[in-house]
Amino acid sequence: MTDAPDQTDSATATALPDAAAYLARIGAGRPERADAAALRELHVRHLLSVPFENLSIHLGEDIVLDEKALVDKVVGSRRGGFCYELNTAFAVLLRALGYRVSLLQARVVDPAGRLGIPYDHMALLVETADGERWLADVGFGDHGHHPLAFDERGEQQDPGGLFRLREAADGDLGDLEVLKDGKPQYRLEVRPRELADFTAGAWYHRTSPDSHFPRSLICSLLTEEGRITLSDRKLITRAHGERAERVLDGDEEVRGAYRELFGIVLDELPTAPRGAEAPEGSS
Known part of the structure; x- marks a missing residue:
C-alpha cells in the first residue's frame, strides 16, 4: 500500500475562486470540516446533480483536461461529462474545502473480464482532515453512491450495491480491484498521477472506434428514486x-428532456451514429 499523497498534491491544484457556486450547483452546504461525513454528502449530492454524459463528443466540442475549463463546464455551463471531467472538477472542489486528493488511473473490466487501456478511467483517493482515506468516484455512471473506505478489504454496503476492494492477484504490487456485487468493475493503480497523464486516455475515448463513447450517446443521472438515462432518444x-x-x-421533446430532467439547455442537439445505444453504467 502506498503512503497518502504529499501535501503538494493539493498545493499545486488550481484555486477555486467561488466554492459557493460549485456547492450551490450540487445543492450542498459548505462543510464545517473536511471529514468523512461531509465527503459522503458531497459525493452523493454531486451524483444527484451533475449528469454523466458524453454530449461534447457528439456536439463537436473540444474536451480539454484543464481544471478551470472543467469546473467552468460543470458549474458555469451546468453540464456534466465523463470520468476525466467529473472527477477532475470534483477534486478541485474537495481541495478547496480542505481535503487532500490524488488522481488515480484505472483500467475498466469489460463483461468478458478483459482490461481496458491504461488510463481508461480516473478515480480519486481522498484523505480527510482526520487522516482517513477514501476512494471517491463521481464519474463511473451507474456505480456506488458513496465513497469507499480505501483501506478496508471487507464488503462495503452501498445503495448502489455491495462493494469490495481487493488486492489484484496478477497486477503490479499494490494494484486494487474494485468489485460491485462480486463482479470486477475496474483495476486501480494506487500511484498518484497528474491530470496531464490522462490525455491519451481521454483522446482515445473521444476518437477511437473501439471506444463506445464515439459510437453512442448517453446522459445519465442518479435520482432519489433510482436513475434516469437518455440514450440517444430512448428515455x-x-x-x-x-x-x-x-x-x-x-x-x-428530446431538447425538453435534457432541460427538465438533466438541467442541460442545448441550442443544438447532439447526434449519435445510427443504431447506437450506450449502456447505463458506462464509465
Whole structure:
C-alpha cells in the first residue's frame, strides 16, 4: 500500500475562486470540516446533480483536461461529462474545502473480464482532515453512491450495491480491484498521477472506434428514486426497482428532456451514429 499523497498534491491544484457556486450547483452546504461525513454528502449530492454524459463528443466540442475549463463546464455551463471531467472538477472542489486528493488511473473490466487501456478511467483517493482515506468516484455512471473506505478489504454496503476492494492477484504490487456485487468493475493503480497523464486516455475515448463513447450517446443521472438515462432518444427510467423506457418523439421533446430532467439547455442537439445505444453504467 502506498503512503497518502504529499501535501503538494493539493498545493499545486488550481484555486477555486467561488466554492459557493460549485456547492450551490450540487445543492450542498459548505462543510464545517473536511471529514468523512461531509465527503459522503458531497459525493452523493454531486451524483444527484451533475449528469454523466458524453454530449461534447457528439456536439463537436473540444474536451480539454484543464481544471478551470472543467469546473467552468460543470458549474458555469451546468453540464456534466465523463470520468476525466467529473472527477477532475470534483477534486478541485474537495481541495478547496480542505481535503487532500490524488488522481488515480484505472483500467475498466469489460463483461468478458478483459482490461481496458491504461488510463481508461480516473478515480480519486481522498484523505480527510482526520487522516482517513477514501476512494471517491463521481464519474463511473451507474456505480456506488458513496465513497469507499480505501483501506478496508471487507464488503462495503452501498445503495448502489455491495462493494469490495481487493488486492489484484496478477497486477503490479499494490494494484486494487474494485468489485460491485462480486463482479470486477475496474483495476486501480494506487500511484498518484497528474491530470496531464490522462490525455491519451481521454483522446482515445473521444476518437477511437473501439471506444463506445464515439459510437453512442448517453446522459445519465442518479435520482432519489433510482436513475434516469437518455440514450440517444430512448428515455430509460428506473424507480423503486421498476424499469420503464420509451422513445421520445421529435427534437423538441428530446431538447425538453435534457432541460427538465438533466438541467442541460442545448441550442443544438447532439447526434449519435445510427443504431447506437450506450449502456447505463458506462464509465
